[in-house]
Amino acid sequence: xxxxxxxxxxxxxxxxxxxxxxxxxxxxxxxxxxxxxxxxxxxxxxxxxxxxxxxxxxxxxxxxxxxxxxxxxxxxxxxxxxxxxxxxxxxxxxxxxx
Amino acid sequence: xxxxxxxxxxxxxxxxxxxxxxxxxxxxxxxxxxxxxxxxxxxxxxxxxxxxxxxxxxxxxxxxxxxxxxxxxxxxxxxxxxxxxxxxxxxxxxxxxxxxxxxxxxxxxxxxxxxxxxxxxxxxxxxxxxxxxxxxxxxxxxxxxxxxxxxxxxxxxxxxxxxxxxxxxxxxxxxxxxxxxxxxxxxxxxxxxxxxxxxxxxxxxxxxxxxxxxxxxxxxxxxxxxxxxxxxxxxxxxxxxxxxxxxxxxxxxxxxxxxxxxxxxxxxxxxxxxxxxxxxxxxxxxxxxxxxxxxxxxxxxxxxxxxxxxxxxxxxxxxxxxxxxxxxxxxxxxxxxxxxxxxxxxxxxxxxxxxxxxxxxxxxxxxxxxxxxxxxxxxxxxxxxxxxxxxxxxxxxxxxxxxxxxxxxxxxxxxxxxxxxxxxxxxxxxxxxxxxxxxxxxxxxxxxxxxxxxxxxxxxxxxxxxxxxxxxxxxxxxxxxxxxxxxxxxxxxxxxxxxxxxxxxxxxxxxxxxxxxxxxxxxxxxxxxxxxxxxxxxxxxxxxxxxxxxxxxxxxxxxxxxxxxxxxxxxxxxxxxxxxxxxxxxxxxxxxxxxxxxxxxxxxxxxxxxxxxxxxxxxxxxxxxxxxxxxxxxxxxxxxxxxxxxxxxxxxxxxxxxx
Numbered sequence: 001x002x003x004x005x006x007x008x009x010x011x012x013x014x015x016x017x018x019x020x021x022x023x024x025x026x027x028x029x030x031x032x033x034x035x036x037x038x039x040x041x042x043x044x045x046x047x048x049x050x051x052x053x054x055x056x057x058x059x060x061x062x063x064x065x066x067x068x069x070x071x072x073x074x075x076x077x078x079x080x081x082x083x084x085x086x087x088x089x090x091x092x093x094x095x096x097x098x
Numbered sequence: 099x100x101x102x103x104x105x106x107x108x109x110x111x112x113x114x115x116x117x118x119x120x121x122x123x124x125x126x127x128x129x130x131x132x133x134x135x136x137x138x139x140x141x142x143x144x145x146x147x148x149x150x151x152x153x154x155x156x157x158x159x160x161x162x163x164x165x166x167x168x169x170x171x172x173x174x175x176x177x178x179x180x181x182x183x184x185x186x187x188x189x190x191x192x193x194x195x196x197x198x199x200x201x202x203x204x205x206x207x208x209x210x211x212x213x214x215x216x217x218x219x220x221x222x223x224x225x226x227x228x229x230x231x232x233x234x235x236x237x238x239x240x241x242x243x244x245x246x247x248x249x250x251x252x253x254x255x256x257x258x259x260x261x262x263x264x265x266x267x268x269x270x271x272x273x274x275x276x277x278x279x280x281x282x283x284x285x286x287x288x289x290x291x292x293x294x295x296x297x298x299x300x301x302x303x304x305x306x307x308x309x310x311x312x313x314x315x316x317x318x319x320x321x322x323x324x325x326x327x328x329x330x331x332x333x334x335x336x337x338x339x340x341x342x343x344x345x346x347x348x349x350x351x352x353x354x355x356x357x358x359x360x361x362x363x364x365x366x367x368x369x370x371x372x373x374x375x376x377x378x379x380x381x382x383x384x385x386x387x388x389x390x391x392x393x394x395x396x397x398x399x400x401x402x403x404x405x406x407x408x409x410x411x412x413x414x415x416x417x418x419x420x421x422x423x424x425x426x427x428x429x430x431x432x433x434x435x436x437x438x439x440x441x442x443x444x445x446x447x448x449x450x451x452x453x454x455x456x457x458x459x460x461x462x463x464x465x466x467x468x469x470x471x472x473x474x475x476x477x478x479x480x481x482x483x484x485x486x487x488x489x490x491x492x493x494x495x496x497x498x499x500x501x502x503x504x505x506x507x508x509x510x511x512x513x514x515x516x517x518x519x520x521x522x523x524x525x526x527x528x529x530x531x532x533x534x535x536x537x538x539x540x541x542x543x544x545x546x547x548x549x550x551x552x553x554x555x556x557x558x559x560x561x562x563x564x565x566x567x568x569x570x571x572x573x574x575x576x577x578x579x580x581x582x583x584x585x586x587x588x589x590x591x592x593x594x595x596x597x598x599x600x601x602x603x604x605x606x607x608x609x610x611x612x613x614x615x616x617x618x619x620x621x622x623x624x625x626x627x628x629x630x631x632x633x634x635x636x637x638x639x640x641x642x643x644x645x646x647x648x649x650x651x652x653x654x655x656x657x658x659x660x661x662x663x664x665x666x667x668x669x670x671x672x673x674x675x676x677x678x679x680x681x682x683x684x685x686x687x688x689x690x691x692x693x694x695x696x697x698x699x700x701x702x703x704x705x706x707x708x709x710x711x712x713x714x715x716x717x718x719x720x721x722x723x724x725x726x727x728x729x730x731x732x733x734x735x736x737x738x739x740x741x742x743x744x745x746x747x748x749x750x751x752x753x754x755x756x757x
Contacts, residue, residue: 045218048169049168049169049219050218050219052217055163055241056242059241060242064319065315079632081564082565082631085565085635
């Protein structure tokens with residue numbers, strides 16, 4: 001059966017629409033994926049920022065500049081002199097030292 | 099009719115010519131100029147962007163981050179896109195810390211750009227606000243900005259290392275940027291579409307430094323406090339592990355607040371801390387015997403060719419070399435070094451590394467100055483013996499004292515411990531780099547004894563600890579400003595080895611021009627050293643081998659042998675007397691052969707020995723062997739074998755290892 005002119009036109013139109021739909025669908029999926037990727041990146045950056053901020057605050061809280069005055073004022077502690085420091089010898093690894 | 103035909107032909111020809119021209123132009127555009135137009139179109143619709151590489155981190159020796167790379171943002175606001183300019187505007191202004199005036203100015207523009215950079219936490223609430231656009235940018239972040247600032251350095255505006263280790267290690271840290279292509283519209287705005295990545299960015303390498311964050315903080319705080327108390331112009335502290343040459347802490351502080359790495363870059367005349375190197379030359383060349391004495395000259399000694407006399411603050415009538423170091427006698431040292439040829443004196447100073455950069459991984463290290471003997475004047479030898487006519491950096495002094503601690507072997511100091519890939523694989527690990535043997539081990543030990551005398555009975559008693567012996571030398575030298583000795587200005591310095599036996603730490607403290615109180619190192623730099631040592635001993639993570647410290651120090655208060663209360667005596671003597679660091683008296687190792695392990699260990703402990711076990715079961719033999727003498731507190735290795743009831747007794751007794 002030979003296709004008539006209008007059938008050809010219809011076939012070409014269908015092919016064009018199908019191709020357009022495929023391109024559109026791919027673009028949409030890509031844009032959606034890009035958005036999700038951007039959101040994940042933003043979340044990661046946010047978490048990294050939060051971690052860095054917490055690390056900075058922990059470092060600050062652990063620093064001698066903060067700890068020593070607090071320990072002195074609240075707990076009445078002081079930096080030990082060397083005669084107040086006792087070093088206990090630990091077991092030697094592997095040798096079974098006692 | 100004919101005229102109409104002619105007209106039609108003319109029109110046809112004109113149309114034909116037009117079509118031909120059109121086709122020709124199309125052919126020209128497509129075929130001849132096609133590449134250029136295609137490129138231009140691509141340039142208009144696409145943009146090649148650089149994907150920044152994440153810069154590697156700088157970590158301390160325990161993995162504490164000192165410099166990190168973090169994603170931050172530039173923020174753009176399009177006021178006409180805001181849904182609720184009042185409400186959104188208030189949020190934006192609050193998050194970006196904008197004043198009311200700055201925000202009202204921004205609202206008048208079509209597109210307001212705020213460079214920031216703003217952290218992810220700051221911009222997080224703005225992510226869903228329409229009209230706010232983010233431009234991510236990688237930024238350097240220093241969790242403790244003041245920590246080792248001058249050593250670590252900073253980045254320049256171009257994102258490359260501009261100073262300090264950031265500069266030295268830039269090629270390792272920078273990584274390699276990638277590239278991608280993005281689509282954009284006519285106005286140049288990027289389409290919301292995935293970028294086509296041409297090359298992925300390669301992150302930079304992480305570098306683990308030798309610095310110990312806790313020691314660094316101790317050094318910085320002690321130095322800052324000392325400079326404030328003494329109203330000094332500036333100062334430096336260097337801490338170094340003599341066994342590896344690794345720099346553990348580096349603190350520099352100037353009164354003007356500049357973060358200058360003066361421990362590497364600023365030279366000074368070391369004064370009396372250099373006397374030990376003259377002593378090294380004398381001892382290694384055998385020019386002085388322990389009993390040799392020279393006169394103290396009543397504290398004033400005139401030399402030929404020297405316009406001003408050599409003086410001592412508190413003269414002794416007669417001095418040995420040990421006395422000369424202990425009380426830091428200029429006169430005695432000048433007299434002793436007269437026994438050296440200039441080339442010998444120069445050679446030993448040169449061997450200790452003076453007059454040449456140490457080679458540490460820092461971009462601007464000063465070499466100092468040590469003139470060759472051909473440039474010396476008549477009093478040069480005497481001046482060098484007292485630490486003048488010589489300029490050094492604190493890091494050179496630390497490395498040289500490290501050689502004394504390290505049995506005479508000079509090591510290259512280092513700031514880099516490891517280089518790791520972004521995945522954590524170790525690509526480089528620092529190895530000890532011996533430069534040369536400067537003095538023999540027995541000479542180094544003798545020099546350490548001289549330094550020990552300084553702290554126990556000499557000018558360095560302010561640095562003495564009651565639990566561990568310290569070896570050190572004080573130095574107070576006139577200060578050179580603009581090439582001349584500044585009247586009334588001094589540099590106080592102190593170089594110490596801790597502990598004196600098997601040193602684990604070299605400390606150099608330098609204080610420039612203290613104004614308040616004494617300017618002598620004995621009263622300025624020595625107490626700072628003591629304070630830092632006490633804090634280092636009490637710190638949790640400081641890179642000190644406490645096992646070695648605890649075993650090196652004590653002479654155990656051993657329980658009486660008859661006392662068998664089942665309690666293991668020792669192990670921590672406290673309070674500890676410094677002299678007890680000397681090896682205890684020897685005593686015979688008891689015979690524990692055949693005893694159960696527990697009983698054997700207890701017997702050895704009761705005798706005052708430490709015990710290391712090899713094997714399990716009944717005691718077979720010991721090393722040192724039963725009956726041999728061993729120092730009190732030393733380790734006896736106990737070899738044990740599991741009893742085997744079915745085993746045939748050996749034909750010959752097991753061979754006992756000999757000492």
